Amino acid sequence: MNVPEKIMNSIIMSMSTHLEPAALSILKDVLIKNLSHYTITECETLPATADDSNEYILKLFAATKATKLSAKTVSYYVDTIKRLLSVIHKPLIDITSIDISYFLNSLRNSNDSVSLNNLRRNISAFYTWMRKSHLIVENPCEAVEPYTEIEKPIDHLEPTEYEQLKSGCSSTRDRALIEFLRSTAMRVGEVGAVKISDINWNTGLISIYGKKSHAYRPVCLDTIALKYLTEYIIERKLHTTSTVPLFTIRHSDDVLSAGGIRESIKCIKQRSGLKRRVYPHLFRKTTATNIIKRGGSVHDAGEYLGHKDSSTAGKHYSFIGSEHTIDIFRRYVQSV
Incomplete structure (x- = not known):
């Protein structure tokens, strides 16, 4: 690391507690522009411990x-x-x-x-x-x-296990939640950002922002998921144009957090008597597994789950529109 870089980093570190990330990025650009015009030498000091x-x-x-x-x-x-x-x-x-x-x-x-x-x-x-x-x-x-890792079979719910899990739902929110996770295959950290009005209640389409991929992607709700979500919304005496979170804490408009979703799934599993571990990400794995079981490719599964194609061709030379993702949903995900 040369001296100008040391100066720049020292200033950025000093300002990190006072500026937001965006402002820090601008400050860094300004420092790079100005320090690039100078040759700076460092005075000798005692070595650091x-x-x-x-x-x-x-x-x-x-x-x-x-x-x-x-x-x-x-x-x-x-x-x-x-x-x-x-x-x-x-x-x-x-x-x-x-x-x-x-x-x-x-x-x-x-x-x-x-x-x-x-x-x-x-x-x-x-x-x-x-x-x-x-x-x-x-x-x-x-x-x-x-x-060296021992490859294990991909953890997923078998159809009979999913049927048993349904028996553990004690409320409209419980059933709506597991059908939502099954149909959309969303990450648990993405669910809280979805508002009721974000859903196209005619088509079941939702456009969500993936924090991991830093991109928007479409996910879909099938007729089963829409049925139970509609019942959940009606029970809360809300309209489909409401801007409150889709899933909330009971008797409140406060969003159900990722931790709250995990706890809800854990309770549903316990009530169902299912003798296996069940967690929100398991629905994502199950949807991906079902896509492949029903004739889809690994690429189809990754596309629906929102995995980014890191290859040069994938990033710069191929475009896959939302229609392709919706087609994957219709062919391999939605309940028959």
Whole structure:
């Protein structure tokens, strides 16, 4: 990292508690424009300690990269790096692939391969950011081989299990919720943003914004889902043009949070007597599995779930309109 970059990062870190992410981005552009005209040299100072160096890097991450990530992702990355530093007592810039392997191997007795690979990915992502920030030349995690994972069958609900789950619904909201998740295959974190008026009650079409993909995509409600959602809206004495959240806390217009949805699904499962784990993301997996079982391709499943095509062709040379997603729904998702 050269001196102008150090100055820029120092200013951004100092202002991160005073400015919103958008303003910080503008400030960075202004600093880049102005500092690019000067050659700056640094006065020699005493070398920083490992603690100082690591604290600086974590603060820089929070001020620059973290503003572009979800709070959950930031916490996941930072917690992993702090765990690494609790075992490897070195400056982050001096940690090697051997150090990272030692850290991960020290956790093998209490973690499976999937968990270890998740930690490895977090560390690698952090070091990729460090490399792009010119803090290091190479990402040491790239030399650490992933652990071999045993492939398990994709978790999903069989038709008989879904039928049994329905018996656990004790309210119109319960039934409307599970039919909504089945039909739309939405992420639990996306559901809360849907308002009653967002739904085209004639066609069942909803346009939602995916926080992961940073793009709008269509999802659909079949006649079964629309039936139970309509009953739920009527029970609440609301009109289809209402701008209140689609799913709310009972006897309130406050949105049902992701945690509230998880708890509701857990209670439905317990009342149904179903002897397996049921969680909101399971409906998403089930819909994807059904698309493939009914003759769709893996690409069709990914398209309906809103997975981004990261290939060059997918991003720049092919356009798939909402009509294709709706066609996937009609052919492979909607209840027969």
